[in-house]
Amino acid sequence: MFQPELDSRGPLAMGERLSSWTPSCNGSVRAELSGHRTTSDSGALLLREALDNSGVIQALEESLVDRRDPLRIRHSLASQLRTVVLQRAMGWIDLDDTDTLRHDPLWQLACSDARGMTPLAQDRPSQATLSRLLACLGSHDNIDTVHEGLLRLAIWRLASLNHGEQPDNLTLDIDGLPIEVHGRQGGSAFHGLYGTRIYSPLVASLAETGDMVGGLLREGNAGPAENADTWIPHLVRRLNEGTGATVTVRIDAGFTGNDTLLAMEERDIGYLGRLRSNNTLQTLAAPYLKRPPGRPPDQPREWCHDLEYRADSWPEPRRVVLVVQERPDDLLLHAFFLVTNLSRYHWPPEKVLSLYRKRGSAEAHMGEVKSALDVHLSSTDRGASTEQNVMDRNEASLLLSLYAYQVLHGLRCVLERQTRQGWSLIRMREQVLKVAATLILHARRITVHLGAAADKWWPTLLKGLPKLTALR
Structure with a gap:
């Protein structure tokens, strides 16, 4: 327990500034709030270096439409984008955290132009x-640019980490990422499965x-595959253009509608996904269940069978793979179906x-988005805001959280390659x-x-960081 140091005036009054204290565990220690230029977030400089090397902030600033009066601008779009992305990457999730860090000198350096x-x-x-x-x-003028920036950030990283060599094959995983909301943000809805109000965004990741x-914000009551029929082909096309790779889409049972x-x-576009069980499939x-x-x-055994199946909503039969599993401690055989258009x-x-x-690796990465970045969307109706305005602001916020993930993930990959060990965000x-x-400050x-903790990693x-160079 810390004990504040008292002076001749007696105990500290409400609202009075605490200048020093002595911890009860050791009376020889005196801790002072001296006001020196100190910080606990020096890693923000590393993140700024990676972000600059990617070129994404510069590309965004050149493409975004800024309708502010040029004579009244105090903070450029680039400095604001760095502020949100870097703070979220360092664990400062809320927008009002920037007020907490207002006088932190390192944050002033890391985000400024x-x-x-x-x-x-x-x-x-x-x-x-x-x-x-x-x-x-x-806004309608800019949201597509923000989506494109996230995609380009991933493409830049892929090319730079492989010395410009383009991957031959990529697997694109599509999944839902339900986000709990507090209050009545426009577009959110109560979901019985989660027992709370949520948004139901889609997130796309590369398994390899x-x-x-990609990230796409949807209403809380959106169906699992709503908007997926237009969004997925767009992502695949851009990945094809940006990397030259053959992209295979991997989906779960919620996306296998016609x-x-x-x-x-x-x-x-090649795809594979799991089918929900029904009487016809059974x-x-x-x-084959013999x-x-x-x-x-x-030891458990497993058999795969190539079949064809036509669901009621499908105009014609599609290729399905029946997977039959035998477990030593179970009398019954288990089975599930995968649907695919991949060549036999x-x-x-x-x-x-x-x-x-x-697919489990993709689910683990999506879990990191939620755990490391604590994604939450809090924009609400203000003034003349419509429900769509609220959704648009929250979608931009979701995408900036994914930017933060990408910057962290880029550094993580460098560290893993250099140390040959796994790292969580x-x-x-x-x-x-x-x-x-x-x-x-001098001359x-x-x-x-830097503190001694920096010596180890x-x-x-830094030895591997220059490899994070942008595509030109």
């Missing part, structure tokens, strides 16, 4: 300013690399199943980025004295 000593004399954008940024990004390439599958088939599987002769082995010659049933099972933030530092130069990370 200016050079030299100028950033230390500049004010940081307020919560109200950043709220207006979300309104600007969510863990990159987030509209989504037909949209991909019309554009020659009848189709029945002839144990082979002999005593069951101690190049994709035998066992290979289709193997690809589908790798939270572990990297706490052990590598949350490093204390003191800023010393118009700023020296950042920063040299390794």
